[in-house]
Amino acid sequence: MKVFNDVLDMQSYSKGLRLKGKTIGFVPTMGALHEGHLSLVKRSLEENDITVVSIFVNPIQFGPQEDLDRYPRDLEGDRKKLESLGVDALFLPTPEKMYPEGFKTYVTVEGLSEKLCGAFRPGHFRGVTTVVLKLFNIVKPTRAYFGLKDFQQTLIIKTMVRDLNLDIEIVPCPTVREPDGLAMSSRNSYLSEDERRGANLIYLAMKEAEKTLMESMSFSRAVETLNEHLRKSPHVREIQYASLYDPETLEDLRDVDVKIYGKKEAVFAVALLYGKARLIDNLIVKIGGRE
């Protein structure tokens, strides 16, 4: 596995491959790799000639009060996992190389970036789209893989790619869960043992809410069920958002009549301050059917 620390080295490696007609699959990550990340890597390995993974804890997507400093890092473990899967290249830039002095260009996807997580993490998605666009320009992928656990992020990146005419296929991949339903996340490592035991509550609450939706065909009742279940846990410090949303516009559907809603899918999405972590999760549901 090649390891690149320098932007221009990475870029010229990719450029050479694309000129030879090779396809490049790209998995951008912040490291502390778990089975969710590895499922993206495996899919990229299947679908492309070359797979590039980046590990970069992107400072500009963290707010001043957030967990940039304590974000989990395990570079040696990550490297071994990627090497053993057969990844071709690992890109490991430093913040100084990504944001040299005088950096001042930002990309924003307006109207989607301010909703859900964006309302609680101002500037977060601006940081995400900016770094992802930079990484795309450096790694020059044919396809890029994103986990649907970050539903809003994947939607925003798909929108950016469409709007900026980027010649890249965005491949959204299903959320990988622990056996008890908890969505895998590097931030799960913040949880105490006791907190971890109850942390599948978001998944269970969304499944209950899905059942209510199927039975009642009422968005508002489904959202009530969701919130009732979330409120039961003593570890929940704050429900930042918990509702059912239009998966294209992120419009909150709780006051919408199912009969008027014309689309076939909706998405439950939740963000909690839970124990020592902030947890997010989501569940796409078919209207008139089960996921």
Next chain:
Amino acid sequence: MKVFNDVLDMQSYSKGLRLKGKTIGFVPTMGALHEGHLSLVKRSLEENDITVVSIFVNPIQFGPQEDLDRYPRDLEGDRKKLESLGVDALFLPTPEKMYPEGFKTYVTVEGLSEKLCGAFRPGHFRGVTTVVLKLFNIVKPTRAYFGLKDFQQTLIIKTMVRDLNLDIEIVPCPTVREPDGLAMSSRNSYLSEDERRGANLIYLAMKEAEKTLMESMSFSRAVETLNEHLRKSPHVREIQYASLYDPETLEDLRDVDVKIYGKKEAVFAVALLYGKARLIDNLIVKIGGRE
């Protein structure tokens, strides 16, 4: 000369050429082509295997009170000029194809876009950087050519390219002037005969100010000379800005001591509401020497 109206057709033409190892030179324009534009085209033809020109009057870089509707258009004339020079491809998208419904992604170069013209045309440079990035992703140029008459625009685009790791060389080209010194601009066609006769005042004022600078070695005196000359014309409705600037930061230098200013170049830049037009121009000066 190939003519493309469709984004995907243009993109796949360029993609095919880049895969064959061809270099592509790109000149993005808003049409109504004059000798300034043609000088960029000629340079691109000399330096690249293939030259692509785009003509697109970009609605998102015009303010609501600006001249989008009356901006000069001469598609047939433009096409003949480009064809006779030997341009390989002309890209002619419509606003609907560049900004389909739901478009919401914008690029901004913060700290440079709000100064000079940006202060009088809010959102202008956001519109410029967004369309230029889209055009770059569609046309996939090796090199792109911009006129230094739009000094601030060229600086902002160079900054965007650096910050977003675009693998494109930005080639700034000298301003082309009429025999009397007036910088060529499609907007000069707005001027009445009488206004046109006096419109070289910006150039003459900058040359006078340069002389003052060389003699006095005082930025503030040079800026005084500049403004004195500009105020003499009866056609000047407003001096939006007229000063000497740091060509990298666009910092206004009028209160800076020449001895403290460490750089070898500065730039006079002027924007006037003049007769029926808004005119801009600039002059790069060597500190301790002549242009």
